[in-house]
Amino acid sequence: MWDYSEKVLDHYRNPRNVGKIDDADLIGEAGSLACGDSLKLFIKLDGEKIKDAKFLTFGCGSAVASSSILTEMIIGKTLDEVRKITNKDIADELGGLPQEKMHCSVMGQEALEDALKKYYGDDVEIGFRKESKDKVVCTCFNVTENQIWEAIKINGLKTVEEVTNYTKAGGACGRCKSVIQDILDTYYKKQEAGSKLTQTQKILKIGKVIEQEISPQLQKDGGDIELIDIEGNKVFVKLIGVCSSCKNASMTLKNFVESILKTKVDKNIVVEQVL
Amino acid sequence: MIYLDNNATTKVDEKVLEVMLPYLKGEYANPSSMYDFAKKPAEALKIAREQVRDFYGADDIKEIFFTSCGSESANMAIKGTLNCSKGKKHIITTKVEHPCVLNTYKFFENQGYEVDYISVNSQGELDLEELKEKIRKDTALVSVMWANNENGVINPVEEIAEIVKGKSPETIFYVDGVQAAGKIPMRVNDTQIDMVGISGHKFHAPKGVGALYVNKKCRLTPLINGGHQERGLRAGTENVPYIAGMGKAAELAKASLNYEDTEIKRLRDKLETGILKQIFNARLNSSVSNRVPNTTNIGFEYVEGELILLHLSDYGICASSGSACTSGSLEPSHVLRAMGIPFTALHGSIRFSLSRFTKEKDIDFVIEKMPIIIDKLTKISPFQDELNKLRKIKG
Numbered sequence: 001m002w003d004y005s006e007k008v009l010d011h012y013r014n015p016r017n018v019g020k021i022d023d024a025d026l027i028g029e030a031g032s033l034a035c036g037d038s039l040k041l042f043i044k045l046d047g048e049k050i051k052d053a054k055f056l057t058f059g060c061g062s063a064v065a066s067s068s069i070l071t072e073m074i075i076g077k078t079l080d081e082v083r084k085i086t087n088k089d090i091a092d093e094l095g096g097l098p099q100e101k102m103h104c105s106v107m108g109q110e111a112l113e114d115a116l117k118k119y120y121g122d123d124v125e126i127g128f129r130k131e132s133k134d135k136v137v138c139t140c141f142n143v144t145e146n147q148i149w150e151a152i153k154i155n156g157l158k159t160v161e162e163v164t165n166y167t168k169a170g171g172a173c174g175r176c177k178s179v180i181q182d183i184l185d186t187y188y189k190k191q192e193a194g195s196k197l198t199q200t201q202k203i204l205k206i207g208k209v210i211e212q213e214i215s216p217q218l219q220k221d222g223g224d225i226e227l228i229d230i231e232g233n234k235v236f237v238k239l240i241g242v243c244s245s246c247k248n249a250s251m252t253l254k255n256f257v258e259s260i261l262k263t264k265v266d267k268n269i270v271v272e273q274v275l
Numbered sequence: 276m277i278y279l280d281n282n283a284t285t286k287v288d289e290k291v292l293e294v295m296l297p298y299l300k301g302e303y304a305n306p307s308s309m310y311d312f313a314k315k316p317a318e319a320l321k322i323a324r325e326q327v328r329d330f331y332g333a334d335d336i337k338e339i340f341f342t343s344c345g346s347e348s349a350n351m352a353i354k355g356t357l358n359c360s361k362g363k364k365h366i367i368t369t370k371v372e373h374p375c376v377l378n379t380y381k382f383f384e385n386q387g388y389e390v391d392y393i394s395v396n397s398q399g400e401l402d403l404e405e406l407k408e409k410i411r412k413d414t415a416l417v418s419v420m421w422a423n424n425e426n427g428v429i430n431p432v433e434e435i436a437e438i439v440k441g442k443s444p445e446t447i448f449y450v451d452g453v454q455a456a457g458k459i460p461m462r463v464n465d466t467q468i469d470m471v472g473i474s475g476h477k478f479h480a481p482k483g484v485g486a487l488y489v490n491k492k493c494r495l496t497p498l499i500n501g502g503h504q505e506r507g508l509r510a511g512t513e514n515v516p517y518i519a520g521m522g523k524a525a526e527l528a529k530a531s532l533n534y535e536d537t538e539i540k541r542l543r544d545k546l547e548t549g550i551l552k553q554i555f556n557a558r559l560n561s562s563v564s565n566r567v568p569n570t571t572n573i574g575f576e577y578v579e580g581e582l583i584l585l586h587l588s589d590y591g592i593c594a595s596s597g598s599a600c601t602s603g604s605l606e607p608s609h610v611l612r613a614m615g616i617p618f619t620a621l622h623g624s625i626r627f628s629l630s631r632f633t634k635e636k637d638i639d640f641v642i643e644k645m646p647i648i649i650d651k652l653t654k655i656s657p658f659q660d661e662l663n664k665l666r667k668i669k670g
Binding site: 012029040056058060064171 | 582585659
């Protein structure tokens with residue numbers, strides 16, 4: 001059971017402004033049936049002011065609640081005011097959404113943007129996103145690089161999982177997860193940690209990480225590890241003691257040794273076992 | 276409260292609880308101990324093992340092993356078998372297995388095993404020809420669920436056992452019986468099935484206890500090493516109260532199989548037709564007759580499943596959904612996708628699963644409320660043109 005706020009419960013039970021406006025001035029759409037949620041937003045203008053707004057939504061409780069509260073947030077406001085609304089504003093207005101449901105607030109924001117685009121034209125920056133030459137990262141849910149970038153920026157996302165919760169990117173086949181990680185890395189400029197090291201510095205660092213962090217863990221299980229050689233990003237190691245005869249040795253190497261070296265030293269490191 | 280999610284878990288039968296209580300109170304001795312005080316718990320295990328043997332329709336109590344849950348039973352069968360068939364690196368299973376089985380095979384795939392996943396048709400029925408073709412000399416294990424948890428479809432496991440053994444006698448055939456237990460009769464001694472896993476809480480025993488039937492001819496390594504319990508195949512002091520409870524639950528379930536096949540089936544069919552007749556955008560996801568009698572899975576087109584469940588819950592009705600949103604995984608049910616359910620209904624599929632505690636008035640209530648909910652949610656849907664078309668066709 002999701003931990004929905006009272007406001008979310010109220011809005012999915014009694015959604016406000018349901019329906020369509022036949023003579024709408026602006027219509028915005030986001031999501032798709034295949035992806036599991038979809039929103040159509042209708043806006044009636046009175047000059048620069050939003051006179052009325054209605055919505056139709058296919059989606060879960062939080063998707064309906066996000067759509068419903070969005071109509072309340074924009075009715076009576078000027079277009080210039082609603083341009084600044086972000087997904088975070090929608091979620092905040094609902095008293096928060098579960099992490100895994102943040103993408104519902106993003107859908108609200110996207111439908112609003114889509115509507116406003118018809119007023120301002122494609123090139124004007126609306127909300128958080130510039131539409132120009134955007135590359136699709138997640139083909140399952142059609143999420144672009146800019147969408148991910150801006151979701152990271154607005155919500156301070158730190159991990160791939162968080163990006164998935166907010167944008168759905170990587171939530172289906174998962175093939176784009178490494179690209180998302182790259183976007184995160186670029187955003188936080190963490191790349192330099194690895195690339196700035198000289199080869200000598202890198203060798204010293206690898207030795208230190210193995211000695212101080214990896215070896216003590218393996219010793220606890222009655223084994224150990226020995227650093228044999230380093231060739232570029234290839235690290236050759238030998239497993240000793242019980243580790244050497246363990247049938248999970250390759251898992252230990254990949255999931256433990258390599259993953260620690262990747263996060264601590266360089267994400268391009270590959271660990272090879274010397275027998 | 277109306278509980279129609281019995282494939283997720285069931286209510287503990289009062290009679291089961293009664294059997295359990297002495298071992299949670301005064302009779303706390305370790306059944307392996309030597310003194311008289313340990314006699315009753317040891318006796319309780321014996322009785323439960325006999326009850327579960329009878330439930331399975333197995334020949335010998337030595338073929339019954341107690342575990343902690345259905346997932347443990349599956350892991351014990353799968354890992355135990357593969358450990359004993361070194362050199363054979365091929366496994367066959369289905370696309371619609373429960374995640375506890377599927378993810379175990381994913382694990383072995385990463386370990387260098389080759390795994391074939393057999394398809395199902397739009398009704399959820401297994402492609403037996405494809406299965407037969409895939410069997411090889413180096414197939415260590417074939418693994419097929421007895422009944423599917425989402426659509427209730429029963430697989431002809433007796434026939435599959437013959438296909439497997441006919442083509443490769445050494446290949447082990449594991450059946451995940453979790454969703455069949457208590458719903459349809461099991462007579463493993465009449466079949467060539469090697470192993471069947473079950474889980475107590477699916478047939479009115481508490482959570483935290485399961486069993487594995489292992490044919491005498493099979494060789495297994497233990498999943499949990501340690502003491503001599505369960506003939507050395509599953510170490511750990513026996514969970515006496517829960518095992519005793521599961522034994523009683525098995526006895527009660529066997530006794531009510533006929534009720535399951537008549538009365539529960541009647542109520543399930545009533546619910547099914549009641550909903551389909553009244554709601555134009557409802558479609559039955561599997562209509563085959565060889566389904567467990569308690570399960571129905573209905574798709575509501577252009578409406579989302581979590582939203583339906585939330586509204587059902589507001590009426591006190593518990594059901595479940597193959598919708599992506601309910602699991603948090605963003606992906607709709609792998610079972611419904613394997614069946615090729617159109618995506619217009621995929622996200623709005625609801626499973627109702629009954630039990631012997633389901634009352635006729637419960638079903639009437641759901642039949643009454645369901646159209647109100649779907650009508651409300653259909654009005655919110657952005658796919659009004661598509662819905663209007665559907666209304667005309669069905670109208």
